[in-house]
Amino acid sequence: MDEIGQKLRDARIQKGYTIDDLQQITKIQKRYLIAIEEGNFDALPGDFYVRAFIKQYADTVGLDGDALLTQFQQDIPEPQPQEYAAQSVENKTRATRAEEASPVNRLRRYLPQIAIAAVVVVAVIVIYVIMLVYQSGPKQTIPTDSESVAVSSKRSTSKTSKSSTSSKTSKTSATSSSSKTAEKSSKKSTKKSSKLDISVADANGATQAVTLKNLPKTGNKLTLGATGATAWTSVIVNGSTTWQGSLTSGNSQEVTLPDNVTTFQVRSGNATATTIKLNGQSVDISKGTSIVRTITFTADATESEGSQE
Numbered sequence: 001m002d003e004i005g006q007k008l009r010d011a012r013i014q015k016g017y018t019i020d021d022l023q024q025i026t027k028i029q030k031r032y033l034i035a036i037e038e039g040n041f042d043a044l045p046g047d048f049y050v051r052a053f054i055k056q057y058a059d060t061v062g063l064d065g066d067a068l069l070t071q072f073q074q075d076i077p078e079p080q081p082q083e084y085a086a087q088s089v090e091n092k093t094r095a096t097r098a099e100e101a102s103p104v105n106r107l108r109r110y111l112p113q114i115a116i117a118a119v120v121v122v123a124v125i126v127i128y129v130i131m132l133v134y135q136s137g138p139k140q141t142i143p144t145d146s147e148s149v150a151v152s153s154k155r156s157t158s159k160t161s162k163s164s165t166s167s168k169t170s171k172t173s174a175t176s177s178s179s180k181t182a183e184k185s186s187k188k189s190t191k192k193s194s195k196l197d198i199s200v201a202d203a204n205g206a207t208q209a210v211t212l213k214n215l216p217k218t219g220n221k222l223t224l225g226a227t228g229a230t231a232w233t234s235v236i237v238n239g240s241t242t243w244q245g246s247l248t249s250g251n252s253q254e255v256t257l258p259d260n261v262t263t264f265q266v267r268s269g270n271a272t273a274t275t276i277k278l279n280g281q282s283v284d285i286s287k288g289t290s291i292v293r294t295i296t297f298t299a300d301a302t303e304s305e306g307s308q309e
Helices: 004-017 019-028 030-038 047-060 065-071 089-100 103-135 143-195 301-309
Strands: 199-200 207-213 221-226 231-237 240-247 252-256 264-266 274-278 282-283 293-299
Touching: 004 019, 004 065, 019 030, 019 047, 030 047, 047 065, 103 293, 199 282, 221 231, 221 240, 264 274, 282 293
Parallel strands: 207 293
Antiparallel strands: 199 207, 221 252, 221 274, 231 240, 231 264, 264 293, 274 282
């Protein structure tokens, strides 16, 4: 390794630079920097570049480039006068900086950001147009006057026909009115008699019986709730548990009963806090003191047959 190259290398290492760092700072190719450190000046493009590269290398690592060139003048080839003046590193560096500072290069650097902003603007415009089209959808057509005239003419025609037949029906209305009155009264009585009737017996220890009259065949629903405390409850139909769970105070659970059910049970772990409704009608199970209780609901077979007829 040449003495001047060794001195430059030691200064670089002391400065904490790698060859790659030096290449980035000086813009001198890495192979030329290695050739300078090894004293292989023939690898450089010309005698002028030898002196220019050594001076720039020295100035970068904190040495006096001019003093270094003077000290090792006998080891460094002399360049031809003005041979590479136009190609000097300093001139090239200035040209490179001027090129980087040009408006075209600046525009190229910011081109990706400009493209992204343009895409966002276009997307916002498209969304806005779609919203306008959606909001201005097809409006309902207003009936024309001809249609209203047609309707009014139909009404007048129907009124005329009704007036012509009113005389005919007046005779029969008196006869049928009495039969309609009797029919309405019979329907009312049927409705009254078909209303669900719930009869709750006093609790017998841990059991309690509830008799149901006029229980519908379908659509029966139990609503279980709890007041003042938590109550564990379950619903048993035909020996199988349909639902079970704990109800906290103020909460309720609705259970749909199977069609054609005639008997079912409600078991409660806290009967004094449990509330029961059947088809929206309250079932009063307060006639008892047992906490754990099984309430058995049984439909009256006679009433069920009558309601089915």
